[in-house]
């Protein structure tokens with residue numbers, strides 16, 4: 286471990302919570318679905334990076350499992366290829382890590398396979414703390430929990446632990462989310478469950494609470510008196526790729542709104558928690574979700590635009606329309622774009638519109654939160670200038686840049702009254718100046734530490750579904766607006782989008 290590495294884990298500068306590797310118990314990480322895309326592209330590179338940083342407790346083992354018949358050697362070879370697609374490493378570096386890896390075939394429906402797995406995990410010398418990572422289609426989560434329970438692997442004797450990590454989607458609607466949770470809770474207690482939302486592990490998203498509550502500057506303005514609107518955008522250039530089977534059932538509302546956009550909304554709009562602790566933060570998020578004005582009610586009633594991409598061009602390359610994607614029905618009515626306006630019925634936000642926008646095959650990949658302040662109440666320069674003065678805006682950019690930019694007006698040098706827009710900007714330092722953990726590295730580290738702060742709690746999942754169900758009910762009954770791939774969405778949304786995003 287080099288001198289700078291502990292800093293990367295705790296934070297590179299400023300006042301940081303110390304990272305204490307010695308406080309972590311050695312554990313056996315069992316990846317279920319280890320032959321799949323998530324393991325290859327995200328988990329294994331993240332685990333390797335953590336290992337290299339010295340953030341995996343010594344004695345950790347990583348066991349890949351799946352129905353695919355692979356030897357451990359074959360699995361290691363595949364993982365080496367996967368890691369090398371993302372970073373360079375020497376054979377010597379690799380061999381130190383490869384010693385931690387093994388693979389076992391596991392048919393999820395076969396109890397005998399689980400008995401064998403349990404015996405393997407209980408062999409002397411292997412850590413008794415276990416993390417089970419479901420890198421699997423979600424319809425397998427309940428089976429996995431049930432089988433783990435049947436062979437007693439959900440239990441551990443303190444200070445050892447047994448934890449289950451699951452990936453979104455958490456259900457397809459409110460009823461299935463509740464049913465899934467009930468199945469998981471038959472075997473696991475809430476504190477053993479980790480529901481991942483990788484947006485919560487993004488730096489700028491995590492920074493929201495620090496920015497809002499570690500500065501005296503913003504909070505007095507963070508309300509209906511000074512804020513005109515809030516826009517949360519997660520646009521993508523990508524289409525559905527290989528995931529048509531999943532996406533055509535999910536659509537943009539389930540894929541992005543139910544989870545990532547709702548979490549960003551909660552962090553922007555929630556009340557200050559009394560302490561930076563899991564329960565207090567989760568309680569405030571739940572309160573916020575409960576304050577959402579039910580869709581289609583109230584005055585003004587929330588608005589929704591839905592769209593689906595047609596053939597077009599992305600970066601000069603022709604791309605097919607959604608209905609021509611492999612695996613998508615030729616008459617699919619799945620929305621690949623949505624722009625939702627919502628209101629929060631509480632003292633702070635009464636009357637302030639929040640806009641949530643996400644879509645595939647849009648003009649650019651952009652993830653950001655825009656806080657649009659109100660116009661100044663009176664302009665003393667009105668009679669001197671030809672145009673109104675643009676209002677202030679705080680931009681929290683997550684992708685492609687990670688930055689915080691405050692848009693202001695200042696006098697530009699020269700003539701008497703000469704106003705010019707400027708930005709006070711904080712750009713996140715880039716490696717190597719400040720090496721940083723990526724989202725999956727942080728997620729895995731939090732699971733090792735048993736820290737639930739940046740995961741979903743079940744009440745939040747249910748409240749988010751409860752809010753969204755009437756919105757989902759609109760799919761099929763309101764027009765699905767076509768948009769050209771590579772544009773900013775349906776023409777019907779163009780004027781509003783331009784205003785919201787300042788484009």
Ligand SMILES: NC(=O)C1=CN([C@@H]2O[C@H](COP(=O)(O)OP(=O)(O)OC[C@H]3O[C@@H](n4cnc5c(N)ncnc54)[C@H](OP(=O)(O)O)[C@@H]3O)[C@@H](O)[C@H]2O)C=CC1
Nearest residue numbers: 318320321322323324351352353420421422423452453454
């Ligand atoms: N891929 C990504 O970038 C992301 C994925 N996720 C979530 O992570 C989870 C895993 O995703 P991903 O790796 O892409 O999924 P994959 O489709 O690649 O499936 C993972 C593995 O699961 C096993 N599997 C597939 N179908 C079944 C089935 N019907 N029954 C039992 N096992 C099955 C297969 O392994 P085998 O045949 O060897 O058993 C497969 O290799 C999903 O919940 C997904 O929503 C979340 C965010 C990003």
Ligand SMILES: O=C1O[C@H](COP(=O)(O)O)[C@@H](O)[C@H](O)[C@H]1O
Nearest residue numbers: 483519521523540541545652684
């Ligand atoms: O969860 C998902 O997120 C990705 C976008 O994630 P990002 O980190 O690249 O912004 C999205 O492409 C995918 O459809 C969705 O399932």
